[in-house]
Amino acid sequence: MAAKLPKRGGVFIQMEDEIASMASIIGAAWTGARSMTATSGPGFSLMMENIGFAVMTETPCVVINVQRGGPSTGQPTMSAQGDMMQVRFGSHGDFSIIALCPATVQEMYELTVKAFNLADKYRVPVFLMADETVGHMREKIIVPDTVERVERKPFVPGTLPFKADEDLIPGFPQFGRGHHVHVTGLTHDERGYPAATNPSLHAALVKRLVDKIENARYDMADYDIINQDASRVFIAYGGPVRTVQQVMHNLKDTDIGFLRLRTVWPFPEKALAEFKNAKAFFVPEMNLGQMAREIERHVKVPVISIPKLGGELHTPADLTSALEAHP
């Protein structure tokens, strides 16, 4: 990006740390720019406070986290999916965000575009939760001549800057246009003015920020369903998708289904109900079962977590032995 952005009228800046990176993309977003930063593990931890600021101030921006093994410095350049709960709950307070998980290089491209569009539409930070497997992968990709581009809802002068419409999204009062908007991370009223000691106003604001995302979960849901009538169903996102594909290719068994998730947060739980004959869900993840727990609370059948730590992708044998253990 340092090489390519300036040639296309963009701006690249290397900030002093990830706290500053997150801060500067928020500042840039308020001038109307589409802005993003990218990091892994420790840097993502440093971004947490300002991610909450972006949520509270409804700032559209994109963060890419190529996940590595943690905690702490852990396994740089090794693969993991250990930040799936951190992205959802890592900043303090109640909030909702959008997280997408690519499993191919093509999806790295497509979901980055999608991330910007979702960020602009819903005015929320959107996360591309890749993993090292996908991050270092080399594959052929197809770059289309044009991409879909969603614009931010414009601000109507004379209206209140933080008063939302029926879709719970307010128009975006871009800096430098004479809107005189005050943006604060404090609990604020519809004028944008601090109102931190007003209990009902705080409750209504946080509820709206959460509902804005959660109510729209099926507008942004992105998943594939394979072998819908199967009794045993894999659920995967990111790197492990590749192993599931290999296993399904090897077994050629129509009684094994696959729910392949691209939008992971907000979690599209209705997708689970599509598998009406499912007797068990198998969830390979490069963590100790972070999304398996989320899936568990939506279904009545067993959810078999297939965790993999250490920095390597599941092997097909890891998955087939799980199938064999739960016939």
Next chain:
Amino acid sequence: MSYEDWYRQDRLPHIFCAGCGNGTILNCTLAAIEQTGWKKEETVFVSGIGCSSRAPGYILTDSLHTTHGRAIAFATGVKMANPDLHVVVFTGDGDMAAIGGNHFIHACRRNIDLTVICMNNQIYGMTGGQGSPTTPKGCLSSTTPFGCNETPFDLCELATAAGANYVSRWTSYHVKELEKAVKVGLETTGFSFIEALVQCPTAFGRRNKFRQVADHVEYLRSHSLLKAKRDRMLENGEHIPEDMYIVGEITKRNRPAMGVKP
């Protein structure tokens, strides 16, 4: 037009305590801005957390009240994405010199075209009077109950060493000088840093024998030493007492800057 037109009237009264010096600095800044001819729609105020950081909320421009210590990093994003905007940061000693110290030195190093005004009350005023990186030695705060035993930062020397184009220090007593310094800062290309020492009667004054606001302002006046005079004293080999604040234009130069309006 008067500088009063820059105030966001429906947000007043402000939250600053009676006797606080922050309002004086805010007035000086707006008076200086008024003289530059800048328009409200092309000016953005950015701040972090603390008493000083509430200032942008009282100004009728676009403003970004951000997280603790990070104002300069947010402002960098605003300025880099749209160099046509004039970006001014209000911050304090705790916000800028402690939690935000790293962003401060790197912004000075980049010499990014911002104006940063630090209301230095030498204490964390908003959060309970804890000692800050500029609390003078021996002073009492809630975290230095036996007197501060750490050496304070000289923020102007720090900004100069890190690469800022313009550095100036005054106090809440020196309103005319401060107003001029802010104006020069606003009009200087590159990073401008203006430190304004202010009295904080609520958190600092009452713990440090300044029960009357005027006593503290008088102390700031009588302990200010003009840089030119300091330089003469140094030449003559005279002793400069440690408790003096060097005021005036500390640094003015024209190094290459970032984020400059094309």
